[in-house]
Amino acid sequence: NAGVTQTPKFRILKIGQSMTLQCTQDMNHNYMYWYRQDPGMGLKLIYYSVGAGITDKGEVPNGYNVSRSTTEDFPLRLELAAPSQTSVYFCASSSGAANMNEKLFFGSGTQLSVL
Amino acid sequence: KQEVTQIPAALSVPEGENLVLNCSFTDSAIYNLQWFRQDPGKGLTSLLLIQSSQREQTSGRLNASLDKSSGRSTLYIAASQPGDSATYLCAVGGAGSYQLTFGKGTKLSVIP
Numbered sequence: 001n002a003g004v005t006q007t008p009k010f011r012i013l014k015i016g017q018s019m020t021l022q023c024t025q026d027m028n029h030n031y032m033y034w035y036r037q038d039p040g041m042g043l044k045l046i047y048y049s050v051g052a053g054i055t056d057k058g059e060v061p062n063g064y065n066v067s068r069s070t071t072e073d074f075p076l077r078l079e080l081a082a083p084s085q086t087s088v089y090f091c092a093s094s095s096g097a098a099n100m101n102e103k104l105f106f107g108s109g110t111q112l113s114v115l
Numbered sequence: 116k117q118e119v120t121q122i123p124a125a126l127s128v129p130e131g132e133n134l135v136l137n138c139s140f141t142d143s144a145i146y147n148l149q150w151f152r153q154d155p156g157k158g159l160t161s162l163l164l165i166q167s168s169q170r171e172q173t174s175g176r177l178n179a180s181l182d183k184s185s186g187r188s189t190l191y192i193a194a195s196q197p198g199d200s201a202t203y204l205c206a207v208g209g210a211g212s213y214q215l216t217f218g219k220g221t222k223l224s225v226i227p
Contacts, residue, residue, distance in 0.1 A: 004158070033214070042119065042204070042217035043159075058214055090158055101147045101166050101208075104215070106158035 002026045006091050006107035013081040013114045021076040021110050023091030031094045031102070032074040033058075034066065036087040037109075043090065049074055050097075081114045088112070117142045117209055121218035128195055129226050136190040136221045138205035143183045145207045149215065150179050150190050153202045162203075163190070195225045 007022045025032065030051045035043040045058030049068040063085060065077040074093075078085060089110045096102035118141045128134050138148070147166050151159040163172045163179040165188070171180040178191040192199055202222045206215035 040124075040219060042219045043206075043215075045214040048214065092159075097208075101164065103161045103164055104149070104151075104159070106160070108158045109156070 004091055004093055004105050004107035006089075006110050008110060009108065010111050011113070013078075013112065015081060015083065015114060017081050018077070018079050019081070021078070021089055021091075021112075023074045023076070023107060024072050025074075025091075025093040025105070026072065027093060027095070027105065028071060029093035029095050029105070030071065031097060032068065033092045033094075033104070034064070034074070034076045035090045035092065036060065037090060038087050046076065046089075078112075083114050086112060086114045117145075117207060117216040119205060119207055119216050119218035121203075121205060121221050123221060124219065125222040125224070127224040127226060130195060130197060132195050132225075133191070133193050134195055134223070136192070136203050136223070138188040138190070138218055140186045140188075140207050140216075142209060143186050145183065145209045147208045148179075148181055148188050149206050149208070150177075150188075151204045151206065153204060153220065159204065192223075195223075197225045197227050199223060200225050 004025045033048045034046040047066040049055045091107040092104045094102040150162045165181040176193040202220040204220040206217040
């Protein structure tokens with residue numbers, strides 16, 4: 001069972017570079033989310049999507065962009081990487097809204113360092 | 116704004132001990148509370164989900180309780196094992212947003 005798959009697992013970027021974090025799920029979930037986790041901190045929501053073609057900002061969207069062209073894929077784009085974007089990024093999905101009694105399923109994360 | 120607190124930040128217990136992890140939240144108007152487990156270098160795994168109308172949920176050696184009025188939840192782990200060593204996070208879902216609000220987690224170490 002693949003579940004939620006994230007690539008790459010590790011990446012080092014130089015300041016000002018751009019990259020896309022890939023996320024795909026095979027559970028036919030409508031809801032998908034991108035979180036970041038800084039050391040010793042709780043997860044913060046970056047962007048979320050309630051279905052193909054529909055995305056919205058979360059708590060910390062600045063410096064990021066997303067798209068949702070298919071149900072399965074929800075890539076996260078970093079433009080002009082900054083040291084403040086050094087973090088572990090998690091993609092998650094759920095069949096319904098996470099705040100409405102639906103379990104979240106997480107990918108294994110991408111550890112990103114911006115130097 | 117909802118805030119979720121987990122105390123202690125770290126806990127070390129000998130194998131076989133029963134233990135309780137605590138989670139508190141500031142806004143009692145929640146739809147649900149979830150407990151997650153996170154292993155080093157891995158994503159989060161959902162352990163238990165308690166709906167706002169429920170008082171507790173059980174799965175194997177795990178039991179989670181919810182007291183909305185006091186803004187508290189506990190995760191009880193019976194007969195702890197070294198394999199239970201991980202970080203445990205709680206998260207609450209409320210009105211007005213699709214997102215969950217996460218605590219910072221409790222890092223549990225079970226010593227053989």
